Amino acid sequence: MKEFFSLLFLALSSIAFSQEKLVKVNGHSFNIYLKGFEQRKANSPVIIFENGMGMGLGNWDSIIDEMAKITPVFAYDRSGVGKSEKVFQLPTPKLVSENLKAILTTLNIQPPYVLVGHSMGGLYSRAFAGFYPNDITGLVFIDPADFTESKQEWNSIFRTIGVPEKRIDEMLYNRLYKVSPIDSLNYGPWSEAQVLGALRRTDFAEISSLPVPNVPIYFFIGGKFEVPLELRSKDFDQEKFFTVRTNINIERWKKFIYSSNKGGSLIYLSKSGHFVHRDDAKAVIGNLKIMLESLNN
Template sequence: MFISFISLSQEKLVKANGHNFNVYLKGFENRKPNTPAIIFENGMGVDLGNWNTVIEQISKFSPVLAYDRASVGKSEKVFQMPTVKVVAENLKAILQTLDVPPPYILVGHSLGGLYIRSYAGFYPNEIAGLVFIDPADFTETKNDWNDIFRKMDVPEKKIDEMLYSRLYQQNSKVDSLNFGPWSEAQVLNELRRTDFAEIAKLPLPSVPIYFFVGGKFEVPIERRSKDFDQEAFFHIKNNSNMERWKKLIYSSNRGGTLIYLTNSGHYIQRDDPKSVISNIKVLVESLKN
């Protein structure tokens, strides 16, 4: 869990869809009409303090909003599964309650990448840009996953066993104490079982699309798999992901960019905040043309 260094004076609880959400805003007093607001979506079970290395600098050139999803951080605990539709509807309600109209640039880290892709599909006309920071791969299929192990010469029987263990042997007992992180993990697993069918059918707005990818392998030796070479798996998976993400970028007539950072791990906004800040600034500036 990260400690937030964001000024408490800029955080507040906002009631939307009948629940209280912790929200951080800055820079809206000077927002000009049709200027994009930057909306941050956190990773799995992580609060808005996750952005404390970049959000203050970004607020100097664009208005920003970050928030804690239900049952995470300082937001109210709500015993409702955080499906992509529920999360999108909650964010929509927050933005309406705060009178923050579109257009939006959505920035999502990890699981937040999956949620911003979904929001963009539900409300495509509101989106000016999409920024994915080492996202959970919403383009992946079970066969894509299996192909990584085939490239590593893992036997098919073992591949089947690992896939079954990954997707179908999870502990389904409700963790009421840690409901937000627990329930978000359940939602991600359910989407993986269906090859992200719910997201794949959503339209993708024709906007600039940025991907940041961390190339640094960080899993400690004691936590690595005994079944396969996890570092080799990491690099093959990264390459596989990037090939699909490039196709996603090409599918937009507004283009975009893929930024591969070899010295950054999963939390790119912490490992290389300057790159995140500068590239988001480039995106904002490009929308003025």
């Protein structure tokens, strides 16, 4: 009889840790997805996925279940995105980090964590790692919103490709200072865009002031230019801009990797676009496995 109840408990635990559900934290409901926790060993890493701007956790469906075969995985929708409750509060890096920490604590998902962030999620992952460096055992950025850039460096790219100074100033204003009407219907994605703009105006001062945990750091970079011809800028060669910016980003991200003595990798995938993990899931999965194996050595 005792053996029966032990098996029943394991079965129920498996169900509880392999599902999508709502969790209430700090007075608000968050949609989460868990898988692979029923076989978690002590001190084994959990992969924490951070979605891109305005994206739901379904964006990880190309890799998340495969990774769950190796180590437990956790994904969630930030406030106002996907199935999570809309909250009329700017999702600053600090607030998002505090919410994520509270969710993990509520669910008793103990560190260590490998953070995997795509696009805006890369920025939020960098922030969480800075606020809770002792919780982190690995950092993975998939074509992230560049939290290392500055306004001066951004403008220098346009100078390199021959854009006149007056037009550079106009484009910078439109990118960072032009007021965007509040979109209450799509407040989650809209508010994340406002936060990104505010961080860019300060050259990401809030992020760069945070410590970098001494862990392996991986960057995945998509080298495919995806903007259709009819949607390209009439002011400058957008494809050339993409190439120059990518090369500059690579150099800065290499320096960021060297900020940790644990090493890391910069994986450039020429046939992948911004959604690297969807365009080349095998490459992302394979390299994540390499990182996880290195953590066990």
